Amino acid sequence: MLPSRPQPPQRLPAVFSPYPSTDAPGLRGADLDRASERRGDADWVAGLRPQADWLPIWRYRCAIDEGQPQRLRWAELAAEPERAIFLGLRPDDGRAVFCFDASHDNDLGERLRFADLRGAVPVLETADAALLAYARAMVYWQRQHRHCGRCGGATQPRQAGHVLHCPACEVEHYPRSDPSMLCLARDPQDRALLGRQPQWPESLYSVLAGFAEPGETIEDCVAREIWEEARVRIHGTRYVASQPWPFPASVLLGFHAQAQADTPQVEQDELADARWFSREELAEGLSARRLHVPPPFTLSFLLLARWYDEAAPAPLLSLLPGPGR
Numbered sequence: 001m002l003p004s005r006p007q008p009p010q011r012l013p014a015v016f017s018p019y020p021s022t023d024a025p026g027l028r029g030a031d032l033d034r035a036s037e038r039r040g041d042a043d044w045v046a047g048l049r050p051q052a053d054w055l056p057i058w059r060y061r062c063a064i065d066e067g068q069p070q071r072l073r074w075a076e077l078a079a080e081p082e083r084a085i086f087l088g089l090r091p092d093d094g095r096a097v098f099c100f101d102a103s104h105d106n107d108l109g110e111r112l113r114f115a116d117l118r119g120a121v122p123v124l125e126t127a128d129a130a131l132l133a134y135a136r137a138m139v140y141w142q143r144q145h146r147h148c149g150r151c152g153g154a155t156q157p158r159q160a161g162h163v164l165h166c167p168a169c170e171v172e173h174y175p176r177s178d179p180s181m182l183c184l185a186r187d188p189q190d191r192a193l194l195g196r197q198p199q200w201p202e203s204l205y206s207v208l209a210g211f212a213e214p215g216e217t218i219e220d221c222v223a224r225e226i227w228e229e230a231r232v233r234i235h236g237t238r239y240v241a242s243q244p245w246p247f248p249a250s251v252l253l254g255f256h257a258q259a260q261a262d263t264p265q266v267e268q269d270e271l272a273d274a275r276w277f278s279r280e281e282l283a284e285g286l287s288a289r290r291l292h293v294p295p296p297f298t299l300s301f302l303l304l305a306r307w308y309d310e311a312a313p314a315p316l317l318s319l320l321p322g323p324g325r
Ligand SMILES: [Zn+2]
Pocket: 148, 149, 150, 151, 152, 153, 166, 167, 168, 169, 170, 171
């Protein structure tokens, strides 16, 4: 069974982050016992199916209606899904939850409302958003691995959909999450380094981000990304929080870093702009709606808010327009 979730202790030494943190970003905390040790028991998994909740994913979109994930029952499925994925058991009533790729079911595509998960997060309960993030990530991984990356043979699901086996060369493929770093760098004046990608709206700024490359540590990756994107040198990173990010297959790791007093430059890389923002500049821009930051469910926002709220008269969240923000 799912162990009861620990409550954050009142006091912890400064090197530890409380778990779960009280301002954790969204897309985490699915209320589910993953029962990973029982996935290999095919009879047990098959026995769960008739009473289970079924979450369809249609072309990477999730079935959501009036702020609720749409759960289908066994009798509503046109046929048994070929590659059903067991997600886990609900801790309240033990009911199993499965997801499946419904992309070829045009009837279902018309009958249900399918929405982009990123846009729907603000209207979903936190646990529901996390469940759909898990489902979307699993369906994406299965779709991307229908053929073996080693020999090209067709793969077959095992372990209730959590392993894809290649019968031709006996390789097993497992779900992957690509680590991606987000970092809020702070200069000696305690200003925050924020950047804007060229395809974003002109008023939107966020912390800098990049993928870890083979052969480097997470700390190396953070320093390299900030140097490559903004020509700013950092000398120290501190881990803050993480977030699953199934768009399409990442886990985001969030940091604060101490930076040198370098002037940001962006000509050498992909950013359209990068600047130091004081708390006052950020507050003025957000209040006047000429500046925007990522929504509160994102790790980017959490990194920004943790910095801003250290020394501001009101929380960063209070500067955003509501509801839904
Ligand atoms: Zn193979």
